[in-house]
Amino acid sequence: MSIIRNSILAITMVSGAAWGQVSVTIDPAKPGPVINKNVYGQFAEHLGTGIYEGMWVGPDSKQPNTKGWRNDVLGALKELKVPLVRWPGGCFADEYHWREGIGPRGERPVKVNTMWGGVAETNAVGTHEFFDLAELLGADTYVNGNLGTGSNQEMAEWMEYMTSDTKSTLAELRRKNGRDKPFKVDFFAVGNEAWGCGGDMTPAHYTNLYKTAASFIKAPHGARPKFIASGGNDHDSKWTETLSREVKNNMDGISFHYYTIPTGKWDVKGAATGFPETEWISTMKNTLAIDGMIRSNVKILDKNDPTKKVGFMVDEWGTWYDVEKGTNAGFLYQQNSLRDAVVAALNFNIFHAHAERVRMTNIAQMVNVLQAMILTDKDKMLLTPTYHAYRMYVPFQDATSLPVSIKGNVNYSLGKVSVPQVSASAARGKDGKMYLALVNTNPNKDVDVTVNVAGGAAKAAQGSVLTAPAMDAHNTFAAPDNVKPAAFSAQAAGGKLSVKVPAKGVVVVNVE
Ligand code: AHR
Numbered sequence: 001m002s003i004i005r006n007s008i009l010a011i012t013m014v015s016g017a018a019w020g021q022v023s024v025t026i027d028p029a030k031p032g033p034v035i036n037k038n039v040y041g042q043f044a045e046h047l048g049t050g051i052y053e054g055m056w057v058g059p060d061s062k063q064p065n066t067k068g069w070r071n072d073v074l075g076a077l078k079e080l081k082v083p084l085v086r087w088p089g090g091c092f093a094d095e096y097h098w099r100e101g102i103g104p105r106g107e108r109p110v111k112v113n114t115m116w117g118g119v120a121e122t123n124a125v126g127t128h129e130f131f132d133l134a135e136l137l138g139a140d141t142y143v144n145g146n147l148g149t150g151s152n153q154e155m156a157e158w159m160e161y162m163t164s165d166t167k168s169t170l171a172e173l174r175r176k177n178g179r180d181k182p183f184k185v186d187f188f189a190v191g192n193e194a195w196g197c198g199g200d201m202t203p204a205h206y207t208n209l210y211k212t213a214a215s216f217i218k219a220p221h222g223a224r225p226k227f228i229a230s231g232g233n234d235h236d237s238k239w240t241e242t243l244s245r246e247v248k249n250n251m252d253g254i255s256f257h258y259y260t261i262p263t264g265k266w267d268v269k270g271a272a273t274g275f276p277e278t279e280w281i282s283t284m285k286n287t288l289a290i291d292g293m294i295r296s297n298v299k300i301l302d303k304n305d306p307t308k309k310v311g312f313m314v315d316e317w318g319t320w321y322d323v324e325k326g327t328n329a330g331f332l333y334q335q336n337s338l339r340d341a342v343v344a345a346l347n348f349n350i351f352h353a354h355a356e357r358v359r360m361t362n363i364a365q366m367v368n369v370l371q372a373m374i375l376t377d378k379d380k381m382l383l384t385p386t387y388h389a390y391r392m393y394v395p396f397q398d399a400t401s402l403p404v405s406i407k408g409n410v411n412y413s414l415g416k417v418s419v420p421q422v423s424a425s426a427a428r429g430k431d432g433k434m435y436l437a438l439v440n441t442n443p444n445k446d447v448d449v450t451v452n453v454a455g456g457a458a459k460a461a462q463g464s465v466l467t468a469p470a471m472d473a474h475n476t477f478a479a480p481d482n483v484k485p486a487a488f489s490a491q492a493a494g495g496k497l498s499v500k501v502p503a504k505g506v507v508v509v510n511v512e
Helices: 071-079 091-095 127-137 152-163 169-176 203-216 238-246 277-304 338-353 385-392
Strands: 022-026 041-043 084-087 111-113 119-121 140-145 187-190 226-229 253-260 311-319 360-364 374-377 380-383 400-402 404-407 411-414 417-420 422-428 434-440 447-453 460-466 486-493 496-501 505-511
Touching: 022 422, 022 434, 041 311, 071 127, 071 374, 071 380, 084 127, 084 187, 084 360, 127 140, 127 152, 140 152, 152 169, 152 203, 187 203, 203 226, 203 238, 226 311, 238 253, 238 277, 253 277, 277 311, 277 338, 277 411, 277 417, 311 338, 338 360, 338 385, 338 422, 338 434, 338 505, 385 460, 385 505, 404 422, 422 447, 434 447, 434 496, 460 496, 486 505, 496 505
Parallel strands: 022 447, 041 084, 041 360, 084 140, 140 187, 187 226, 226 253, 253 311, 311 360
Antiparallel strands: 022 404, 111 119, 374 380, 400 422, 411 417, 422 434, 434 505, 447 496, 460 486, 460 505, 486 496
């Protein structure tokens, strides 16, 4: 048995082992790194109905709102204790000009969103509206700068506009636009996906541009955000290698993007619902692949940044399916099923395992886009299974990770594809309680897990479980509670808990 921190992958797997042999041991005497709350960060881009309609209706709308933001959506998001929101993109960020999004809304230029759907972008949501949203949610802010069609001067002036408390012309313009005190910018990224939509660059070219930009984008003492460089994706770790070797100043994190695509092919990705079991298991496998990607990037960081100054920020991740029939292909609108909740939970467990370097992640995206928390249809709203997974994992925000070992894990297999059936993660919450998350990747079989607490005795466990009869069970506007968590408890005997994790299920409990 290998002892690891909260990971599914370095475990001993016994293919075909008898039922009841999976045992999980938590070691509370060896606390690991804190799971930064920003691992549960969100992403809202000017894309489809992700912002307009999905969240923003404007202050004059009949839809109940606060400062233009939908009250129903705000209320639901507050339950998730959203720690951080990334905005305005994504690919959109490299075409966004901040000056077009300030001042009276009726006077802002209407542009074409050439990145997403070719629709009119009214600029109704700009800097002030974004910070309103963050303040209403109590979330930290992650602003993505425009390196593509912008300039260092434009980014520097945006930073001054947001953060200066002087009488400078830009600070006074911010005041004229209704904001006296500076905004709090927690993170600032220089460009996005520089390898692709952000300019089709090489790592070396971007690295030089980053160093220059980060030198000139200034903020007052004590107000400088953490600076994020645009990194690589998938199996490409060249970006981490070049950036961490060459950038010695002004870089707090390197971003990384990875999307789970059931088929692994961008042209036909697979459907969000009505998929075969082969696409269930391939989705599990493709999700778990992020563990290896993080490992190889962290290895590079450990070599080039031994003092661990630089975080590995997975600022885009999640499922990406074929868009729903009849929707604008540029809107990336997809249904969200129980499979997405299991994918989210597997990712969380992996992120916890790498908490030392993975200090921020942002699921793509918050509302109506890709693996969303919330779907809306005009004034209606529903919570997705992914939302419920986030809600269940709230106690892991800023919790201290605890080592977990899994013995006798079994494989769930279909054809030539196999994945470990059980994933586990444990932490000591900020409330002092011990939390355990268990995921069963097998859509057909429950799994009995014995839970031990090293050096102590478990008495009972209380929490919630998320599962449903069908692999693609999902919520609709007609049946919004089709998939939702239920109360869950487990009893102990002889100091060990017996936890039955249902097929395709996620369990999060407080272990007493
Ligand atoms: O999340 C959708 C898009 O995916 C983002 O705009 C881009 O950064 C990525 O390719």
